[in-house]
Amino acid sequence: MRVTYRFGPFLDTPVDQVGLEERAARFTKRSIKKDAKVAGLRLAVAICDLTTLEGKDTEGKVRQLCAKAIRPGSGAPSVAAVCVYPNLVPVAREALRGSGVKVAAVATAFPSGQFPLELRLEDVRQTVASGADEIDMVINRRAFLEGDYAAVRDEIEAVKDACGPAHLKVILETGEIGSYDSVRRASFLAMEAGADFIKTSTGKVHPAATMPVTLAMLEAIRDFHWDTGREVGMKPAGGIRTAKEALHYLVMVKESLGEAWLTPRLFRFGASALLNDLLLQLHKEATGRYQSRNDVSLD
Amino acid sequence: MPSTEAAWTYAPAPEGRDIVKLRQSYGLFIDGQFVEPTDGGRFVTENPATEEPLAEVAQATAADVDRAIAAARAAFPAWSGLPDLERGKFLFRLARLIQERARELAVLESLDGGKPIRESRDVDVPLAAAHFFYYAGWADKLGEAFPGRDPRPLGVAAQVIPWNFPLLMAVWKLAPALATGNTCVLKPAETTPLTALLLAELVQDAGIPPGVVNILTGDGTTGAALVSHEGVDKVAFTGSTEVGKRIMQTAKTRHLTLELGGKAANIVFEDAPLDQAVEGVVNGIYFNQGHVCCAGSRLLVQESVAELFVRKLAHRIESLIVGDPLDKNTDIGAINSRAQLTKIQELCASGEEEGCVRHESGAALPERGHWFRPTFFTEVAQTHRIAREEIFGPVLAVMTFRTPEEAVEKANNTVYGLSAGVWTDKGSKIFKTLGKLRAGVVWANTFNKFDPSAPFGGMQESGFGREGGRHGLAPYLSLGGEA
Numbered sequence A: 001m002r003v004t005y006r007f008g009p010f011l012d013t014p015v016d017q018v019g020l021e022e023r024a025a026r027f028t029k030r031s032i033k034k035d036a037k038v039a040g041l042r043l044a045v046a047i048c049d050l051t052t053l054e055g056k057d058t059e060g061k062v063r064q065l066c067a068k069a070i071r072p073g074s075g076a077p078s079v080a081a082v083c084v085y086p087n088l089v090p091v092a093r094e095a096l097r098g099s100g101v102k103v104a105a106v107a108t109a110f111p112s113g114q115f116p117l118e119l120r121l122e123d124v125r126q127t128v129a130s131g132a133d134e135i136d137m138v139i140n141r142r143a144f145l146e147g148d149y150a151a152v153r154d155e156i157e158a159v160k161d162a163c164g165p166a167h168l169k170v171i172l173e174t175g176e177i178g179s180y181d182s183v184r185r186a187s188f189l190a191m192e193a194g195a196d197f198i199k200t201s202t203g204k205v206h207p208a209a210t211m212p213v214t215l216a217m218l219e220a221i222r223d224f225h226w227d228t229g230r231e232v233g234m235k236p237a238g239g240i241r242t243a244k245e246a247l248h249y250l251v252m253v254k255e256s257l258g259e260a261w262l263t264p265r266l267f268r269f270g271a272s273a274l275l276n277d278l279l280l281q282l283h284k285e286a287t288g289r290y291q292s293r294n295d296v297s298l299d
Numbered sequence B: 001m002p003s004t005e006a007a008w009t010y011a012p013a014p015e016g017r018d019i020v021k022l023r024q025s026y027g028l029f030i031d032g033q034f035v036e037p038t039d040g041g042r043f044v045t046e047n048p049a050t051e052e053p054l055a056e057v058a059q060a061t062a063a064d065v066d067r068a069i070a071a072a073r074a075a076f077p078a079w080s081g082l083p084d085l086e087r088g089k090f091l092f093r094l095a096r097l098i099q100e101r102a103r104e105l106a107v108l109e110s111l112d113g114g115k116p117i118r119e120s121r122d123v124d125v126p127l128a129a130a131h132f133f134y135y136a137g138w139a140d141k142l143g144e145a146f147p148g149r150d151p152r153p154l155g156v157a158a159q160v161i162p163w164n165f166p167l168l169m170a171v172w173k174l175a176p177a178l179a180t181g182n183t184c185v186l187k188p189a190e191t192t193p194l195t196a197l198l199l200a201e202l203v204q205d206a207g208i209p210p211g212v213v214n215i216l217t218g219d220g221t222t223g224a225a226l227v228s229h230e231g232v233d234k235v236a237f238t239g240s241t242e243v244g245k246r247i248m249q250t251a252k253t254r255h256l257t258l259e260l261g262g263k264a265a266n267i268v269f270e271d272a273p274l275d276q277a278v279e280g281v282v283n284g285i286y287f288n289q290g291h292v293c294c295a296g297s298r299l300l301v302q303e304s305v306a307e308l309f310v311r312k313l314a315h316r317i318e319s320l321i322v323g324d325p326l327d328k329n330t331d332i333g334a335i336n337s338r339a340q341l342t343k344i345q346e347l348c349a350s351g352e353e354e355g356c357v358r359h360e361s362g363a364a365l366p367e368r369g370h371w372f373r374p375t376f377f378t379e380v381a382q383t384h385r386i387a388r389e390e391i392f393g394p395v396l397a398v399m400t401f402r403t404p405e406e407a408v409e410k411a412n413n414t415v416y417g418l419s420a421g422v423w424t425d426k427g428s429k430i431f432k433t434l435g436k437l438r439a440g441v442v443w444a445n446t447f448n449k450f451d452p453s454a455p456f457g458g459m460q461e462s463g464f465g466r467e468g469g470r471h472g473l474a475p476y477l478s479l480g481g482e483a
Helices: A017-027 A034-046 A059-070 A086-095 A117-129 A141-145 A149-163 A180-192 A211-228 A243-256 A274-287 B062-081 B084-100 B102-113 B117-138 B166-179 B194-205 B220-227 B241-250 B274-290 B303-317 B338-353 B404-412 B427-434
Strands: A048-051 A081-084 A102-106 A134-138 A167-171 A197-199 A233-235 A269-271 B028-030 B033-035 B042-047 B052-058 B156-160 B183-187 B213-215 B234-238 B256-259 B265-268 B298-302 B357-360 B375-378 B395-401 B419-423 B441-444
Touching (some): A017 B274, A034 A243, A034 A274, A048 A274, A059 A081, A081 A134, A117 A134, A117 A149, A141 A149, A149 A180, A180 A197, A211 A233, B042 B102, B052 B194, B062 B183, B062 B213, B084 B117, B084 B194, B156 B166, B156 B220, B166 B183, B241 B256, B265 B274, B298 B404, B303 B395, B338 B375, B404 B427
Parallel strands (some): A102 A134, A197 A233, B156 B234, B234 B256, B265 B298, B265 B419, B298 B395, B375 B395, B419 B441
Antiparallel strands (some): B028 B033, B042 B052, B357 B375
């Protein structure tokens, strides 16, 4: 079954793997020094969705993480959001009250999504009702891989309805859908269906976020914006662990979409280990010395 | 203050230039030594990014050309008589020396020529080393390269190179000539002599016997004296079509290789991967400030996607950073000389006069030095000068087509024939189109990719003869024993 685009056939342009990967590699050649580095590191902190998504998550763990999200240390700003499983939303809501840090939650039978639609929608409704500002959903990869693109889009629309006022991030799980062409197609399906953000990965599948996958999505966002005037956000998630990588991603966003996207409203990192490396690097830029691992909190 | 409010711009990241130890004055490299020119003439080579003088170099006279050719002639019997494997060892040594001094060569190349350090570091110098490695390997396999033939060196090769890839072009000329047992007299371009002179030092360090490689600096008169000399057995020239035609009339040998101008078409079909095609078009015309003979200086884009493609292109050129060639973030460096800048400006003015629409990036330019913003023209017709003449600058002429046949016809509608590119996701269309294009080098879904093993050269007024690959050996050999 072929998807029909509302916005003209040339947004469904193919993606050349070799060319895309070469272009993505070029961004890593930019040299980010001094003031630009400090500003980039601070920005990277401010756009983090600090995440814990484990079966062993507890109230205590989430409260500690929220404390860090509000005051990361090294003079860094608060992060954008804390991302948790639905059961822990009330805990995060309480811990983050008044801080400006958003509560994000994964829903729709994360990470597989292999539950009946009605259960997935109920998951979303309950999670929003318990205080989530943002919902990270997964697309139906079964339907996508079976070629039933209309079903993928209809489901995202239904989830968007269930979100009410909450912002919707749509996870494509790019590590499971095959090619960059599929990534671009899924990006358009999600954006047409009302996604506020598109997101690479659950973090539970490898590979998770990569620079070429993110670039393919950024270019889809740009084309969609040109076509409709609507700004959709981007969230690479999983696998971004070092400050250096984070700066490469920021360069990529700046040069593909423009500086307007360098804001928590439109760009997020889904990460857990990244924050500490950002803090170490910020401290090093401020003092000229590297801290030891124990100078930052392990949460 | 939230860090997200201020614009995020990159701080300067200049590559240090201390690694380069410039001499105040350079002599000619003849018979293994740096010597004074016979009449003591000198000229200044400047940094095109600052217009500051870098060093004085010698102006070789006709008498110096005689001296150099005599030295090359005297060195020829011993050099060509070496066991092939031994000759190969010298080339391997040169390749390793280039790698060892890669940073120095890259910085010097950017200082003297204005190209971004990212390119001299990541393209010019590594390719130069790779070229010597590649031809070093052929030195003892000439029999296998031409089975059933009797390959022998021609003798003394006169080689004249341009200013756009000074080191790389020197290596493209020297490596196959030396591997096949010839001796060389090389003249670098007037505005970019310094890396060739540093290469001369590496030739000394490699222990290559005196006279095998001679390097004469000078202007066009030196080049003219060299290529029309009675004493040379081979002439190899890379440069303008105008000079190439003159060389054809004045050269005393029939062994000629000419690599001349170009006006390559990049054909983008509606089923192309458009974002990657934009990258390829950008790389095709803005690489090395467009000072590239095989630059994709004409864009032929299918009408159905032209509007979208032009919008993507206009968006893309805004992120190209123009400025200090030594800054690691620079994408477009300085125009090589005042004269070249004037030529680019003149052709762009003609484009506007003829009714084409000019688009250029909003990049801020430094106050001193020779600069030109990445530029493209739309509303260009085949008849306009900017669609027909080689601009040799960061200026693209955008035209449209309706059918594949029209694309091929327009692409071939040029006096040149050096390179071409095709962009489509359909494999069959790639082969069908490329087969009809009259160009020596063709790329599919990529552009400006170079490798020592790939032959390079033109058709029609873009010249003849091939450099690179096994094909690049033949122009330096008499093959005898016709197969």
